[in-house]
Amino acid sequence: MTFHLLGRLTKIAVAVTVAGFTTIASPAMADDTVTVFAAASLKNALDAANAEWTKESAKQTTVSYAASSALAKQIESGAPADLFISADLAWMDYVAEKKLIKDDTRSNLLGNRIVLVAPKDGAKTVEIKEGFDLAGLVGDGKLAMGAVDSVPAGKYGKAALEKLGVWASVEGKVAGAESVRAALALVSRGEAPYGIVYQTDAAADPGVAVVGTFPEESHPPIIYPVAILSESKNADAAAYLEFLKSDKAAAFFTQQGFTLLK
Known part of the structure; x- marks a missing residue:
């Protein structure tokens, strides 16, 4: 009975994670993995950029893609992550007002139509x-x-x-x-x-x-801001953020139609 119940609970937990379209990182995640919460519209470009980051640095990324609103609420609820890339200023402002980002790392990364x-x-x-x-x-x-x-x-x-x-x-x-x-x-x-x-x-x-x-x-200008989260202790987060602003990463964003704001 105990074994069957444990199996059912495990399947439920996995189903919730998949249905939510996010990959919630564990606080004990390996030091060489940077965890990113990113607006769903970034998926193709950011996946390509992250493959280049891994190739260059031998570091890994784990990305949760969803609506910026959902990601901001997850951050507010304590979901562990290193960076947040929002599809608008309002949701970045939301987490900033709650002291959930490192203000000096915030910048406007991309534009869109x-x-x-x-x-x-x-x-x-x-x-x-x-x-x-x-x-x-x-x-x-x-x-x-x-x-x-x-x-x-x-x-x-x-x-x-x-x-x-x-x-x-x-x-x-x-x-x-x-x-x-x-x-x-x-x-x-x-x-x-x-x-x-x-x-x-x-x-x-x-x-x-x-x-x-x-x-x-x-409509208001479409701006994608990025910032490192306050709770991030990952030493690679700053280097990854600099990579996102680099010419190498820029090529992947512009190929998908984003404009560069850095």
Whole structure:
């Protein structure tokens, strides 16, 4: 009985970790592993950069990808990590106000754009301008976005639609997703006719096409800040942060469509 119960509890614990799309590091993690909490939209570029870091330094990285809001809340709850890379300033400000980052390590690393995407087959260009008929385009379907009250891409998207005067017409059609990558998947699978995601996400998914780019002045600047967390005792964290700002790492970010702010 005891053995079977232990086995069931172990399976439950593993299932929770997988379902959460994060890899929570142990406080006893090896000294040569840098643990990073990073916005989901960074996955392709950061995975490539981290492979280069490991090749050069023989050090490892463990990355948890999720919405910046979810990661900030995990950090607040004491999840052990060395660095946080947010997809907006607000969630970095949130952890900073709680004294959870080393302020002198904070900087703005990357920039991005938001775009309108559609399933690749049959996609047609949309002119994104004030008053454009997004509601008519979406029809009886859903507009896939990150959750507009928490996920940075969703907040940027809502701001742009409000600025362009079309938010009220599509608010009831929004399918709010837990992360920008989840919103992208809805469009890629054909479950939503349109979605608002970062241009870097669109570039990473061959199942979607960019049909329009939102004017930069329609939303706050999209900025990815990075910082070392206050509880980090990892001697490699500072070196890893410097690597992220290096020309070698920059190549992986620009290949995915990010702009450099360092």
